[in-house]
Amino acid sequence: MPKRDFLSGFELIVLLALLRLREDAYGVPIVREIEEKTRREVAVGSVYATLERLEEKGLVASVLGDSTPERGGRAKKYFHITALGLRQVRSTRRALESLWHRLPQLEGA
Amino acid sequence: MNRNEPPKLAKWVLKNFGSANEALAGDLIEEYAQGRSAAWYWRQVLIAVLIGCVSQVRRHKLLTVRAVIVGWAARYTAWYAVNFPVYKLSAKVLAVLGLHPSSFLWRQPYTYPLLLLPLVDGFLSGSLVARLHRTHRTAMVLAYLTTVLLYSFPEWLRLTLDSFSNSRFLPYILVHALTYSFLTVGILLGGLRHSEDNRTKSAPCLTGLPVK
Numbered sequence: 011m012p013k014r015d016f017l018s019g020f021e022l023i024v025l026l027a028l029l030r031l032r033e034d035a036y037g038v039p040i041v042r043e044i045e046e047k048t049r050r051e052v053a054v055g056s057v058y059a060t061l062e063r064l065e066e067k068g069l070v071a072s073v074l075g076d077s078t079p080e081r082g083g084r085a086k087k088y089f090h091i092t093a094l095g096l097r098q099v100r101s102t103r104r105a106l107e108s109l110w111h112r113l114p115q116l117e118g119a
Numbered sequence: 120m121n122r123n124e125p126p127k128l129a130k131w132v133l134k135n136f137g138s139a140n141e142a143l144a145g146d147l148i149e150e151y152a153q154g155r156s157a158a159w160y161w162r163q164v165l166i167a168v169l170i171g172c173v174s175q176v177r178r179h180k181l182l183t184v185r186a187v188i189v190g191w192a193a194r195y196t197a198w199y200a201v202n203f204p205v206y207k208l209s210a211k212v213l214a215v216l217g218l219h220p221s222s223f224l225w226r227q228p229y230t231y232p233l234l235l236l237p238l239v240d241g242f243l244s245g246s247l248v249a250r251l252h253r254t255h256r257t258a259m260v261l262a263y264l265t266t267v268l269l270y271s272f273p274e275w276l277r278l279t280l281d282s283f284s285n286s287r288f289l290p291y292i293l294v295h296a297l298t299y300s301f302l303t304v305g306i307l308l309g310g311l312r313h314s315e316d317n318r319t320k321s322a323p324c325l326t327g328l329p330v331k
Contacts, residue, residue, distance in 0.1 A: 037146035038153075051159075054150075055167030058143050059174055077145070080152055084145030 017102045023048065024060045025069065025099050028091045036075065036086040061089055069095030125151040125160045133164045135311060136257045138171030168257070175258035182255065183262045186248050190263035190306075193247040197240035209233060237298050241305020249310040260310030264303060271299050 017025065027043040028035045037054055040061075044052045064070040075086035091099070110116060125148060133144055147167075151160050176183045209230070218229060245260055252259040278295055282288040 037142060038149050041146070041150075053166040053170070054143055054146055054163050055170040058140060058167075059170050062174075074142075080149055081145035082148045084141045084148070086145065087142035 016105070017098060020056070021060055021064060022099065022102055024057060025064065025091055025095060028070065028089055029096075029099070033088070033090070035090060036088045040089070064095065065089075067094075068092060069098055126157050129157075129161050129164045133167065136168045136172075136261075137164070138167075138175070138257075140167070140171070143167060172258040172261050175255045176262050179255060179258075182252065183259060186252050186259035187263050187266050189251055190244045190248045190260075191266070193244035194240045194267075197243040201239050201243075202236045205236060206233065234294070234297050235301060237302040238305040238308075241302040242309040243305075245306035245309025247309075256310060260306065264306045264310075267302065267306065268299065271295070 023044055024040065027040050027047075030043055031039050037057065041052050041054055041057055044057070061070055061072070065072060069092055070089050071092050072087050072089045075088050077083050077085040130144075133147070137144070147160060147163055150163075151157075213229070218227070244263070248260050248263050249256045274295060275292075278288055278292045282292055
């Protein structure tokens with residue numbers, strides 16, 4: 011069986027947030043999207059640490075945007091998922107769906 | 120209060136202890152301007168600093184071990200080269216003045232200045248760790264500081280347990296607290312001695328922005 015790196019729970023959440031946000035995926039909307047969907051406060055630092063890890067694995071790419079006075083003159087960093095990242099998300103989804111399939115404890119939730 | 124400006128001290132902490140992530144700093148400012156609380160901003164800053172340091176320690180394990188060894192070696196060298204001679208000299212001076220050089224520092228107020236001496240070996244050791252590990256200065260200094268504080272933990276535990284049985288040990292806890300407080304401040308001051316210019320010049324790739 012070929013060796014694979016599996017996505018951690020939070021890595022998957024971050025990648026799904028990127029997919030939902032499409033071109034507008036920088037720190038603030040990514041954090042807000044995750045908080046809205048998980049209903050938990052998220053640390054911006056942990057999102058960036060995860061994105062950095064994903065970028066090293068080639069699952070995500072980034073590009074710097076314009077700086078604005080509202081951000082203290084600091085540029086936004088936009089992230090998007092790569093083709094490899096998308097394949098990894100699909101692969102993780104298949105694995106999770108097969109594990110979740112017909113679990114009596116989760117039926118009727 | 121200007122809603123666009125986050126708490127100044129928190130900004131300063133992020134700037135000096137953070138991992139030079141300009142995009143993260145900008146996000147925090149933007150979120151704060153949109154209504155997040157000062158407490159939220161502080162939490163995010165502290166978590167960002169912690170995550171940045173842990174990440175750097177994980178990526179550079181050998182460097183961290185080296186930083187800790189350098190710090191401890193510098194601290195002991197500074198203690199024998201500076202602190203110990205000062206203690207000896209102060210005992211002689213007190214003897215000449217006819218004052219009793221008590222080894223229990225809290226008993227005589229004229230020995231109180233000696234409590235500041237841990238600032239010296241802390242400052243020198245923190246400074247050397249920062250100087251030899253400029254690119255990962257914050258993480259290495261904090262890793263060294265963590266080992267210093269962990270080393271003090273058994274003594275804290277012993278003094279605390281002793282003081283439950285006998286309150287005469289309480290001054291020992293106070294002296295221990297002051298010693299390690301000054302040592303911590305010294306290490307942090309020594310570690311911060313190198314300016315922000317050195318940090319951004321050494322790692323412009325982290326920001327992706329042109330170096331001014």
